[in-house]
């Protein structure tokens with residue numbers, strides 16, 4: 001009898017499962033049917049209206065063109081989407097205007113929800129330093145939960161541009177220099193934003209940007225040209241975008257730069273051949289702000305008429321702010337320059353998403369004032385922001401275990417231009433909530449935990465002016481304290497869009513102030529708050545404790561105090577190489593060996609390096625310290641040869657050899673010793689973040705398969721070549737502890 005029951009249950013489960021997948025497939029077919037039916041009713045002008053996106057006035061994220069009456073345009077179906085419209089009240093009002101249009105097609109509302117909406121999380125580069133994919137996904141999930149409750153359907157994130165040049169201000173917005181880490185973070189962020197799938201009330205459309213290779217702008221100058229071989233494009237810059245497609249990203253945004261002379265927004269190789277062709281992307285592509293019209297400045301087209309033609313043919317579906325489509329597409333169709341099918345394809349991609357979001361069933365489903373009030377700024381979101389912030393902090397130096405600070409200290413002097421700053425803690429691409437916001441400064445965070453310790457304060461200097469007038473007061477504060485903690489770095493808008501810097505040293509007279517305070521002989525801790533790697537050689541050489549805190553968001557001060565007092569043992573690892581000088585840039589860990597590799601920093605005799613500076617970086621990719629120490633040992637490979645589709649498992653022991661529990665990011669790098677074309681001296685291929693108690697050890701296992709050995713040859717074929725491979729394992733790209741080789745036989 002029991003057996004029969006089990007069979008019946010299994011049958012019901014199978015039916016329901018197939019029913020579910022049929023239901024899901026039906027949903028896709030159903031939506032496509034609805035899209036086709038609606039498209040048949042649309043005039044050419046109404047179709048073009050869906051491809052047109054204007055900005056609202058709540059945020060300014062590009063050069064604003066004020067023209068006409070946007071609400072009236074919405075009523076006439078001339079706008080398909082708006083960005084920078086904040087809050088349920090305003091999105092509802094504009095949606096009501098859209099419902100007065102002939103076909104009542106709802107608007108899509110987009111916003112740069114890059115690292116939080118109402119609660120600000122650490123900037124994406126800081127989160128990347130956590131190497132913790134779960135908290136990165138959670139951060140995006142919370143951002144989506146808040147934004148969707150505030151009428152937003154679509155975030156222009158994640159930015160997945162690999163970036164090897166810290167002069168480029170937008171490094172703050174991405175995941176750093178490594179393709180492998182970048183792919184995993186792209187997937188985590190897309191999953192975080194889209195949650196259980198579009199149509200859920202707490203899901204927003206993700207937007208992988210900026211397609212493509214925007215981070216390779218020559219000289220780190222924003223919007224500048226990109227000039228690279230196709231192999232580098234495919235191997236280094238495209239994979240995070242492919243990871244976003246595989247994770248189901250609903251939309252893409254193209255980039256301002258040209259790639260080898262062809263602006264991305266007019267580049268059918270990347271948008272049609274690769275994205276919509278080879279990768280089968282079904283979503284839609286929005287141009288970056290005005291980039292369609294900017295093809296005129298590029299010198300790629302003569303006017304907006306030609307720009308519209310080039311862009312729609314190249315696969316740019318929606319025109320953000322350039323007005324090229326709304327003013328020219330109709331004429332292009334009537335003059336036979338553009339087939340209406342191209343417009344139909346773009347419209348269908350956009351309408352599909354509006355149906356998928358449930359906006360045709362209820363255009364106001366994301367515009368519920370009660371839900372907005374109940375969702376934004378929840379205490380648990382602030383707690384999560386504090387946790388993500390702690391885990392993003394990187395300990396760069398800690399001589400004589402100066403950190404963590406003891407609560408028994410009688411006095412601590414807090415000195416520097418960023419000690420009391422709140423706005424700077426938010427970083428670029430954050431939303432300014434003005435007086436209603438409460439950002440925790442370092443000063444407040446220290447006050448919350450200092451207990452009986454007396455906190456002294458002196459600003460000492462400004463972030464970037466040349467006055468030394470504040471030094472005296474700062475020296476006085478230092479003289480009265482047992483320990484000095486300095487908060488130095490960039491203003492919140494010194495990294496970000498259009499914020500490239502030729503000089504990435506600590507700005508102003510900050511390093512002079514550090515030298516003056518260090519000269520007092522007091523123990524000094526320097527906190528560096530910035531959106532990018534900075535150059536601070538004197539500080540790195542002379543100050544005993546240095547902590548890179550990036551821009552950590554709403555809970556910055558509390559998170560930093562958690563680390564300074566040891567409530568949390570810092571575990572971050574650098575997602576970008578830190579140069580000793582701008583002269584070393586571009587500098588990254590996965591370089592080619594060359595025919596004359598310098599054997600060490602002193603080796604300059606006919607070697608690849610500099611005669612006036614070390615070749616090595618100041619701090620390497622993957623580097624970061626802890627309050628405890630870790631030991632790597634017992635490296636074992638399941639085989640020393642790999643044939644066919646076999647895999648090799650790599651295991652080793654990681655032990656906490658210190659007195660404090662701590663997390664280590666154990667990293668596995670691979671080198672293909674001989675290959676044509678040549679391969680980098682090392683490439684990150686696996687990592688695991690492990691929490692260990694004092695004395696505890698754990699066996700960690702990674703699997704090496706052929707995919708990890710593969711690369712593009714000059715014909716852009718994804719291949720492997722037989723030969724020797726070297727495995728390197730450790731807690732930093734320049735600090736591998738274990739090495740062993742194996743060979744790929746075929």
Ligand code: GLC
Nearest residue numbers: 061062112156209288289497
């Ligand atoms: C900006 C940025 C892009 C952003 C868009 C909308 O220029 O390049 O990342 O999403 O415009 O604000």
